[in-house]
Amino acid sequence: MIIGAHSIIYSKEPDADRAFLRDVLKLPNVDVGGGWLIFGLPPAEVAVHPGDKNNVHEFYLMVDDVETLIAEMKKRNIACGPVHNQGWGLLTQITLPGGGKLGVYQSRHARPKAMSVKKTAAKKR
Numbered sequence: 465m466i467i468g469a470h471s472i473i474y475s476k477e478p479d480a481d482r483a484f485l486r487d488v489l490k491l492p493n494v495d496v497g498g499g500w501l502i503f504g505l506p507p508a509e510v511a512v513h514p515g516d517k518n519n520v521h522e523f524y525l526m527v528d529d530v531e532t533l534i535a536e537m538k539k540r541n542i543a544c545g546p547v548h549n550q551g552w553g554l555l556t557q558i559t560l561p562g563g564g565k566l567g568v569y570q571s572r573h574a575r576p577k578a579m580s581v582k583k584t585a586a587k588k589r
Contacts, residue, residue, distance in 0.1 A: 477563065537558060
């Protein structure tokens with residue numbers, strides 16, 4: 465039934481942010497036409513948190529070592545926010561070339577196994 469997840473980052477400078485994801489974070493990608501890149505991501509997880517309203521979503525990248533990520537971004541003159549210990553993980557933000565912020569955290573909670581996709585579901589595409 466479910467074969468993956470598609471996340472969207474809205475940006476005032478989409479070409480610059482796409483280049484960042486491609487060239488700095490080295491995410492695999494495909495050009496679906498006109499330089500419109502779709503990026504592959506590692507296994508993901510989703511959580512449902514209580515909130516005052518619906519249709520509010522957040523997107524974070526996860527790393528094994530947030531300090532190593534920050535050091536690597538510093539070498540490339542890419543700003544990262546301070547690290548906040550949230551209990552469940554260590555959280556920072558990368559400033560994207562388009563001016564947006566991308567949350568990144570080092571998990572301290574248990575991680576679920578990645579969902580596997582049955583071959584029959586992949587064939588139907």
